Amino acid sequence: MNRIMRNVRFTLLVCLMPLFSSCEKAFEQNSVTEKDANVVIRIADFQQLSFEDTVDGRKMMTTRSAVSLSDYCDYLQFVVFDETEKLSSMNQKVGDEGYGHAAMKIAPGSYTLMVLAHKAPSYATVSSLTKVTFPGNQVGDTFLYCGAITVEDNKQNTFNVTLGRCVSMFRLCVEDNLPDDVAKMKFYYTGGSSTLDASTGWGNVNSRQTVNFDISAADRGGPAVFEVFTFPHEEYSDLKMTVTALDAQGQTLCEKIFEKVPIQRNRITQYKGVFFGSGQTSDSHITVAGDTAWTVHQTVAY
Numbered sequence: 001m002n003r004i005m006r007n008v009r010f011t012l013l014v015c016l017m018p019l020f021s022s023c024e025k026a027f028e029q030n031s032v033t034e035k036d037a038n039v040v041i042r043i044a045d046f047q048q049l050s051f052e053d054t055v056d057g058r059k060m061m062t063t064r065s066a067v068s069l070s071d072y073c074d075y076l077q078f079v080v081f082d083e084t085e086k087l088s089s090m091n092q093k094v095g096d097e098g099y100g101h102a103a104m105k106i107a108p109g110s111y112t113l114m115v116l117a118h119k120a121p122s123y124a125t126v127s128s129l130t131k132v133t134f135p136g137n138q139v140g141d142t143f144l145y146c147g148a149i150t151v152e153d154n155k156q157n158t159f160n161v162t163l164g165r166c167v168s169m170f171r172l173c174v175e176d177n178l179p180d181d182v183a184k185m186k187f188y189y190t191g192g193s194s195t196l197d198a199s200t201g202w203g204n205v206n207s208r209q210t211v212n213f214d215i216s217a218a219d220r221g222g223p224a225v226f227e228v229f230t231f232p233h234e235e236y237s238d239l240k241m242t243v244t245a246l247d248a249q250g251q252t253l254c255e256k257i258f259e260k261v262p263i264q265r266n267r268i269t270q271y272k273g274v275f276f277g278s279g280q281t282s283d284s285h286i287t288v289a290g291d292t293a294w295t296v297h298q299t300v301a302y
Helices: none
Strands: 003-005 039-043 050-055 058-063 075-082 085-093 101-104 109-118 125-128 131-133 142-151 157-161 168-174 184-190 208-214 224-230 237-246 252-263 267-273 295-301
Touching: 039 075, 039 109, 075 101, 085 101, 085 125, 109 157, 142 157, 168 184, 168 237, 168 252, 184 224, 208 224, 224 237, 252 267
Parallel strands: 039 157, 168 267, 267 295
Antiparallel strands: 003 224, 039 101, 050 058, 075 085, 075 109, 109 142, 125 131, 168 224, 184 208, 184 237, 237 252
8 A cells, every 4th residue: 555654765576485274165165175175275475585775875785684575565466367257266364274275176168367456445347458457546556467377187287376566666765844734645646557467467548646644643753755556557568656745725825846757666766855844865776686576777866
């Protein structure tokens, strides 16, 4: 989910490994155990690795603690399509028994499997393979697998699924103190998408999207970090981002417009500087290696 953090900057590197347990088929209320199923889907967990942080031009080797799928994804959805029609579906939320594992009974044949893991406010609506929407159009960190599977007769078919991040992040680092009269930070953007085409992994709607962050008394008086997620339309996309600080009556206190914000899947574009006062900070760059790691690929002083 989009979130606000105070004085926090972090990067992570994740990779995937098997996770075993059982779960339930959504279109049938009866439990399907792995022993009885002919299709088993296993989603990888996240594993500890070392990587290099580049800070102020210096490379530093850092080791992150091992984390699990549940640390980054609150909701997990398995959908099997027969051509363009949904054949079977299963939803899980973090804390459910067997989270990260699906056991199903499916007739032999060729299908498309979609697995979606995300931090949206609730389950996504999968209208079709090309139209996946989220509650209130609020996008959080999202991982996707979509590929062809073949279910063979007279055997248990096991599919080990590797998820890839399919969102981009806009991060605003406010380095001056949030004033006492700020009640809300509003982020309005165009150029991204709040709807996902799972068949391509790209966004497919030209969204005019608003994301609001309520500011509490504890948030005021210090710097803050705001993160907004969106689905890019293609490998290289641009956002126009308008950030507005509002008081309790909804009156504008301060506003900045960021034109042509470059975004890519699995990449953070970070704007860092003084928002309420005058002046700007110098650039800083953080780069993390790894296909499934967030990479801060551009930091812009504003």
